[in-house]
Amino acid sequence: MASTEQSAMRVWRSFVSAKAEIGRTLQRGWRASGLTGAQLGVLRVLAEASNEGAQLHEISERLYVTPGNLTGIVDRLEEAGHLSRAPHPGDKRATLALLTPAGRELFEQVYPSHTARVRQLMSALTVSEQKLLADLLSRLAVRAAEMHEQPVG
Amino acid sequence: MASTEQSAMRVWRSFVSAKAEIGRTLQRGWRASGLTGAQLGVLRVLAEASNEGAQLHEISERLYVTPGNLTGIVDRLEEAGHLSRAPHPGDKRATLALLTPAGRELFEQVYPSHTARVRQLMSALTVSEQKLLADLLSRLAVRAAEMHEQPVG
DNA sequence: ATATAACAATTCTACCCTAAAGTATTGATG
DNA sequence: CATCAATACTTTAGGGTAGAATTGTTATAT
Numbered sequence: 001m002a003s004t005e006q007s008a009m010r011v012w013r014s015f016v017s018a019k020a021e022i023g024r025t026l027q028r029g030w031r032a033s034g035l036t037g038a039q040l041g042v043l044r045v046l047a048e049a050s051n052e053g054a055q056l057h058e059i060s061e062r063l064y065v066t067p068g069n070l071t072g073i074v075d076r077l078e079e080a081g082h083l084s085r086a087p088h089p090g091d092k093r094a095t096l097a098l099l100t101p102a103g104r105e106l107f108e109q110v111y112p113s114h115t116a117r118v119r120q121l122m123s124a125l126t127v128s129e130q131k132l133l134a135d136l137l138s139r140l141a142v143r144a145a146e147m148h149e150q151p152v153g
Numbered sequence: 154m155a156s157t158e159q160s161a162m163r164v165w166r167s168f169v170s171a172k173a174e175i176g177r178t179l180q181r182g183w184r185a186s187g188l189t190g191a192q193l194g195v196l197r198v199l200a201e202a203s204n205e206g207a208q209l210h211e212i213s214e215r216l217y218v219t220p221g222n223l224t225g226i227v228d229r230l231e232e233a234g235h236l237s238r239a240p241h242p243g244d245k246r247a248t249l250a251l252l253t254p255a256g257r258e259l260f261e262q263v264y265p266s267h268t269a270r271v272r273q274l275m276s277a278l279t280v281s282e283q284k285l286l287a288d289l290l291s292r293l294a295v296r297a298a299e300m301h302e303q304p305v306g
Numbered sequence: 307a308t309a310t311a312a313c314a315a316t317t318c319t320a321c322c323c324t325a326a327a328g329t330a331t332t333g334a335t336g
Numbered sequence: 337c338a339t340c341a342a343t344a345c346t347t348t349a350g351g352g353t354a355g356a357a358t359t360g361t362t363a364t365a366t
Contacts, residue, residue: 005268008275011283014290019172020217021297027354028301038322057344064173069323071346076321093331093344115158117300122161124296125289130164133289136282137167143277144174147270148181180324191352210314222353224316229351246314246361 022121029117033110034080038065038073040114043107046083046099053098055088082106175274182270186263187233191218191226193267196260199236199252206251208241235259 023037030040041063045054060070074097077083082103088094099107122130176190183193194216198207213223227250230236235256241247252260275283 004276004280005272007280007283008272009268011275011278011287011290012271014287014294015172015175017217018290018294018297019168021294021301022168024354025297025301036321055344060344064170065322066324067345068325068347073322088344091332091344095345115162118165119158119161121293121296121300122164123157124292125164127157127160129289130160133286134164134167136278136286136289137164137171139277140274141167141171141174143274144171144178147274148174148178177324184325189351208314213315218352219354220315221317221355226352241314244314244362248315 025121026114026117029114030110033106035106035110038063038069039077039082040107040110041065042070042073042077042097043082043099043103044111046097047104047107047111051098053086053096056095056097059097077103178274179267179270182267183263186259188259188263191216191222192230192235193260193263194218195223195226195230195250196235196252196256197264199250200257200260200264204251206239206249209248209250212250230256 027037030037035043042059045059045062056067056070056074059065059074060067063070065073074083074085077097078085081100083097083099086096086098088096125133180190183190188196195212198212198215209220209223209227212218212227213220216223218226227236227238230250231238234253236250236252239249239251241249278286
């Protein structure tokens with residue numbers, strides 16, 4: 001039916017425009033640090049990990065970034081001195097990334113203001129609306145993953 | 154409060170992961186045509202415009218794409234023969250983009266299956282849930298735009 | 307008329323992103 | 337044990353993205 005298709009497209013347009021606006025706004029929070037969004041994501045995963053660091057493979061999956069993409073992001077963070085690579089003790093294929101003290105310090109300086117901006121953004125909704133939104137988005141993500149596993153219909 | 158901050162971050166993570174999953178899934182619908190998402194967006198704006206085409210400036214705003222970015226996208230579409238540039242009759246600064254017959258044909262072949270996939274995706278939600286989702290996303294976009302106009306707090 | 311400001315498009319740089327192919331390494335199977 | 341598939345990372349090719357600087361053009365205010 002045309003009406004359900006129009007409704008679907010309207011939601012999708014809302015999604016795209018919201019993503020564009022929000023992305024631009026949040027970006028301002030970390031721009032001054034010299035970090036990019038993807039780089040901040042990597043630092044966050046490492047900061048949340050134990051002191052043994054995290055495998056590149058794990059970072060890639062948690063951030064929804066392809067391995068080939070991650071190689072370059074980690075390269076630049078390593079060059080900037082924010083992390084270091086180390087061989088995985090038990091698996092010669094794997095590489096670990098570890099936060100340097102400088103990297104940890106930068107993260108701890110930048111991240112709180114980032115979360116504060118996210119909180120300020122989300123305060124446009126009540127907490128129950130936030131829960132609802134997260135639920136709706138999760139259901140869409142699940143459906144998308146299901147469609148992704150199917151052949152193109 | 155920590156709890157509202159956690160809630161806010163959880164919603165934002167849902168948003169990011171949903172975007173990643175959905176983006177990957179929808180991409181499969183147009184990949185075979187050789188078009189990219191941004192290119193399909195430009196063709197859509199032109200198809201919806203009158204036969205006089207659309208100004209690059211207008212396309213840039215409607216797709217949330219910076220002008221510098223749009224130049225390259227239009228370059229590639231022009232090279233592929235899907236659109237042509239023409240000078241704006243009344244304003245020598247402005248440039249119009251016009252769909253070629255081949256471009257229109259390709260669009261009309263690709264776009265219906267794209268909207269069908271969006272509809273399939275959104276059918277994970279009821280129509281009233283879709284309305285609700287669009288409303289919540291619009292409110293976030295408005296808040297983000299407001300924050301964007303303010304100095305970094 | 308002329309200086310000034312605002313605007314449209316382009317160019318340039320650095321980064322992000324995916325898909326696909328390539329190199330090692332690991333683990334499971336016959 | 338030899339083979340073969342899976343895994344981890346890198347490389348390459350083709351784009352997408354924002355931001356800043358540049359070149360013309362148009363509009364506005366002296």
